[in-house]
Amino acid sequence: MGYAIEGSTGTWEVVVGLEVHAQVISRAKLFSGAATDFGAPPNSQVSFVDAAFPGMLPVINRECVAQAVRTGLGLNAHINFVSRFDRKNYFYADLPAGYQISQYQHPIVGEGKIEIELTDGSTREIGITRLHLEQDAGKSLHDQHPSKTYVDLNRSGVALMEIVSEPDIRSPEEAGAYVRKLRTILRYLGTCDGNMEEGSMRADVNVSVRRHGEPYRTRCEVKNVNSVRFVMQAIEAEAKRQVEVWESGGTVEQETRLFEKGTTRSMRSKEDAHDYRYFPDPDLLPLVLDEAWVAELKAKLPELPDAKKRRFMHDYGLAAYDAGVLVAEQATADYFERVAKGRDAKLAANWVMGDLFAALNRAGRTIVDSPVSAAALGGLLDLMADNTISGRIAKDVFEAMVQTGDDPVAIIEAKGLRQVTDTGAIDAAVASVLAANADKVAEYQAGREKLFGFFVGQVMKAMAGKGNPALVNDALKRKLSAA
Amino acid sequence: MSLEPATIRRIAALARLRVEDAELPVLAAELNGILGWIEQLNEVNVDGIEPLTGAAQMALKMREDVVTDGGYPDKVLANAPERAGDFYAVPKVVE
Amino acid sequence: MAGSSTAISLTDLTIAAARDGLRARHFTARELTEAHLAAIARLNPRLNAFITVTGDRALTQADAADTALSRGDFAPLTGIPLAIKDLFCTEGVRTTAGSHILSPFVPPYESTVSANLLRDGAIFVGKTNMDEFAMGSSNMTSAFGPVVNPWKRRQDADAVLVPGGSSGGSASAVSARLAMGATGTDTGGSIRQPAAFCGIVGMKPTYGRCSRWGVVAFASSLDHPGPFARTTEDCAILLGSMAGHDPKDSTSADLPVADYAAACGRGVKGMRIGVPREYRVDGMQGEIETLWQQGLAWLRDAGAEIVDISLPHTKYALPAYYIVAPAEASSNLARYDGVRFGLRENGTDLRDLYERTRAAGFGAEVRRRILIGTYVLSAGYYDAYYLRAQKVRALILRDFTDAFAQVDALVAPTAPSAAFAQGENMDDPVQMYLNDVFTGPADLAGVPAISVPAGLDANGLPLGLQVIGKPFDEATVFAVGAALERAAGFDALPQIRAGA
């Protein structure tokens, strides 16, 4: 059985659909030539169009359309060659025109699907209902003044893709996996940076609960949830609230709610915004896509995470879990491939997912600004393969690489870590260790064979860890049986 | 269809237009006069007719993704009835 | 040349004649501009045609024009004084849309159409009064007071007549010779009806021909900027400057602009002219029917073939218009909320601020249309009203398309009556709306149309005939309009005018 909420009267299933607002990566806004950079001074990236000055008109940005098409293709979705822009009318301090230009009746992208992976290794398909292009609103700052709200319109008019899922999600975990997977796909496509802290991805979470086998009950929309963790927490909190309402004999009212401090609460400002009076925007004409243009965009799509994962499993013999971890970020996948190319791929995967990830974690860095380049890590693997260093020494060399960013060969030469394969030197070290531990030798020869490890350790210590392990083993075995 | 005072109040609220009680009867008479006259459209057979959104019969032109505008906060704020630094200011909004 | 007698004659010149005079250095742009500014100073207190007069700016522009002229540097409108409807945003010059809510607004940008005129050397003497947000047919809804028509009834000279609307200030100013030409906008008839009422020429080009960028929006799918002048040729010269593709307006047409002035001389020989039988409506002034027949006779004499044509959905154009236009307006006017520009009335909270600002800032007609527009778009009513109106609109376009498969142009009256007096037609909004019965259909279909003064009624008031053409075939509309103008030989003058 999957996720369920245990109420006082029995078990409840959770039904979730997500509306994700993803900020489109583009230089200029959807309908104006103002810039989209994050963190600019207030109202500095605002054109008269974005501030809805009298007589201003929207002109659409081709790249924003291309980004929506790429995303639709990446979601295996139907591309609508004719779509249209509608006005969604409501008053709000940060909505300058009194309407948002959106696509209500005829979105640019229709049905698609996303495959999500769960921690138990299973996969599920979540349906995409639609993707449409729309304008972002400005930003209201409520905490700058005791009795005023300040309005910054820098974000006003930035292109958003609203990606609406089917109500196919049945647990917080699935919702989390969905958002993460969607973010991965968008990042691969380069259509949204997926940065939830900066607000470039926000989710409206539609939650309802029901008894198993029942039709859907009333849902509530939890607005503007801005992290994967909060999406999961909001679902749990809202589902529990609804179960309590139903079980205490009440009725869940369809409404808009906010997630705050672990619970959801009704949103006052949206109380009467329910009649949006959508109608086709008369300032714009139908958006008609050229088939050849769409085909060109399709041909230039990058390899997407699902395909890459399959290829990693097939070409590199990786396990599904490892392949999944490596493709979660395109930069990680690229890094891995650069390390693995022409080398032992499994070893490469272990180093990337083990030592490299741990080092990045400690340093608070990401793979894009990794102190160890893929070429350098590959070089380290080569030095192990040709017996220049042992696996043990490799760990130390890697640490030095993390600290200094230096090339492994340079580190090895500077620190004299090159592995000793000279059998004369090894024999000499073995001889002196055995001579110094005559008592242990006697015990060994009396049958305490596990002392062999002790001798190996002593020899390696004597050789400052640089003895070739296989040769040291051979020499020890020879000498101990001969003695 | 005839507009009741409650309906007028509702649409006035949607349109953010303050309407005084005293105005309602006159407004109702005028609006109902207009709507009654408009109702003659029901005589027209529109079966199978595609609605015409506008008079321009062409497809949408697209502009290139180039920053060509913005960067003039003072011009954007110059007409504001109330500003605080480079922000517009309004009475506090409670969400 | 200087002196008052010269100044009087200067204001009577056509644009075409003034242009020749300026180039030949018979007078200067400063003299021409000063003559018009003097006329404004004298007559605007009576006519209220201008909301804002920009005398200093005009003289600076005139001096620049004179410098250019002295270099032999001739643009199509160098030195020509024009008036701009206060719906066109003019950089650094207050733009009100005739509304209290925009009364403090100074745009930091210039509309494309006015910028095109400036590019071609025009001089702007001021911003003309208009019905609030272009909603009206009488100019009685302006927050800056009504505009007066310079014409007087012979029998009732005390009656103050309306200039028509919404571009009444522009029509009154051109008629009274306060400007040589003017811009207007036609959404339901707002150029052609005031042109007819004021005895001048007004041209509404095809939708998309003149950019709407920088023009305060009333109903986006219906707003057509266009020119006023005292002759078709002058209108053609102005439209030639105003028109053209504008990448800032997504509905602007990327099509070549013909030589409209040349088209005025083309004649109508061999043309097929349609007479839409549905334009023969109850309550139309008898003299208008007579004038219409006269106009057709003139065209027949000039070599055109007159063809009876049906536009079966004509009757439904106005009711459809009064759904589509208010619906778009209710959305377009949502931006007037007291936050970024214009009037603000303080309130207890933001919502109260919105409601008080908008109630105080908008006049009765604008409020009515916002309410109607909000209603027809609201949940449960969209299909019954808005969607149906758009289907009717499609039928109206089809009527025109069918008609233009048979004829080159249509000729009909511009308005069902001559100018009426202030206060008349005021008690019932629908009665006022019916003024646009002959002009509304061309706006819904987006086809070009011109109104030409063709005669006087028994009271000595001007009456206009309208020529409607195929989309983007303004040239034929000018050709037919000019043929009517030549045959009519209209030379009556308004009682209130410069030099009178």
Ligand SMILES: [Mg+2]
């Ligand atoms: Mg939502």
Ligand SMILES: [Zn+2]
């Ligand atoms: Zn949205």
